Amino acid sequence: MSAAPQVRGIPEASIARLPLYLRALQSMADRGVTTVSSQQLAVASGVNSAKLRKDLSHLGSYGTRGVGYEVAYLVYQISRELGLTQDWAVVIVGVGNLGRALANYGGFASRGFRAACLVDADSAQVGQRVGGLVVDHLDDLERLIAEHRIAIGVITTPASAAQRVADRLVAAGVRSVLNFAPTVLTVPPDVELRKVDLSTELQILAFHEQRRVTCAADAAVSL
Amino acid sequence: MSAAPQVRGIPEASIARLPLYLRALQSMADRGVTTVSSQQLAVASGVNSAKLRKDLSHLGSYGTRGVGYEVAYLVYQISRELGLTQDWAVVIVGVGNLGRALANYGGFASRGFRAACLVDADSAQVGQRVGGLVVDHLDDLERLIAEHRIAIGVITTPASAAQRVADRLVAAGVRSVLNFAPTVLTVPPDVELRKVDLSTELQILAFHEQRRVTCAADAAVSL
C-alpha cells in the first residue's frame, strides 16, 4: 500500500474542486486533447492556476515540468481519488417534483452513481414508474438499503419529514447524506452530511441585488 | 440615511448564514416564541453561538443583554438586510425536469421570490402550463426580462446551452444568476453568479465514503 502518499492530508477545499477539474478534463478528452497545462485547465475550471497546481500536488506529482499534465492519466487519478472507479448505489427519499427530477437526471449514471431505489411515504406514489424505477414505500427503507447495498441517501422530502428520514438512513448504516430539504439536520459526527438549499442561494443573490440598489441610492444622495 | 451602520462591511460568510437564521426564527415565530437567546438560535441553526452573535452584530445591536433577541424584530431586520421585504421576479430558463421542479416549488413565493417567467428553446414546450405559468419561447427572453422587471435568472438548461443563456441574461440587464447546469460559466465581474451542482456534491460524498473503506482496509492491514 505504498501507492498512497498522504491519503489523509487532502484539504476539504481541494476535494470540493476535484469534480470541477474532472469535468473540464473529460470535456478536453472528448475533444481529443491529450496534454494540458495548469494554466489552461485553470481557465477551463475558473480557478487560479497556482491553486490548481497545489490541489493536484496533493494527489501526487503527476505533471511533467515544461510540458503539463497528461489528460487521460489525470482523469484516471482524480476519478480514483474521488472513488468514482466504482458505482455507488443511491436511494432517493421523497418522490416529489425534485425527487422526480433527480431520478430522471442523466448525470448520475455517467459519473459513477446509480439511483438504485426511490421511496415515498405516500402510498399513492408507490408502484409508479419514475425514471425506469418503481417507487417503493418508505416502510421498506431499511430492507432496500441492505439489499441494494446503498451507500448514499438523498433526501427530497418536505422539511417536516427530513430529520426522521435522516435518522432512519443513519440507523440503517448510510453514512453519506445529501439533503435538499430546507431544514437543519442533525446526524452523528461520523456521518458526512451535505446540503443543497435553493431558497438560501436565492436569498444570497437577493442580498447582493438589494445592496446594489442601496449603494446606487447612497451614491445619488451624496452627489 | 443614518439607519445603515456599516452596510458594506458584512462578510460574505455571514451573509450566507443569515437565511439559515431567518428560517429558524420564522419557525420559532410560528410556534409562538417571542424571545430567543443566541445559544438557542445557534443550536436551531447548527452553528456556534459566538459566530451567530458576531453575525448578528454586523447588522446592528439588536439584542438585549441578559435577555436575548426579540424574534419578530430579528426576523424583520434580517429580512430587510437580505432584501426580502420586496418581491423579486425570477425567470427560469430551461423547462426540463429540474426547471419544472423549481417552477412548482412552493418555497419561492413564501420567501419573497416569484417565478415570473418560464422559457425554453424547445417549441414543443412553449404554451404548456407548468406551475400556474405558461412557458414562453427563449427567443422572447429579452422582452420578458424588460416587461416583468426580472432581477434574477435561474439556468436549468443542459450544460451546452448554459453559457449562451447566461450571456443573454447579462446582456438583458440581469445581474444575479443561479446556475444549475453542470458547467463553469463566465460572467462580468459586476454580475453575481452562484451555482448549485448536484454531481459535484455527490462526488464529494463519494470521496469521503471511499476514504472510509480505504482507512478501514489500512487499519486491517496494520493490525
Add this chain to the structure above:
DNA sequence: GCGCTTTTGTGCACCCGTTCACAAACACGT
C-alpha cells in the same frame, strides 16, 4: 438603590485557504 445573574458584543489568538513568486526539473533544438 444595589448586588446578583444572565446574556450580549467583541478583542484576540489561531487556523485554514489563497496567492505570489521562484527555484528545480524537464523537453527540445542546435
Add this chain to the structure above:
DNA sequence: ACGTGTTTGTGAACGGGTGCACAAAAGCGC
C-alpha cells in the same frame, strides 16, 4: 552535449473566518 525556454511544485506571506474568553450591560429581586 549543452544552453534555452517553458512549466511544475512549493516555500512564504497574507487575509479572512472561527471560537474562546471576558468585560460591559441589562433585568430582577429585595
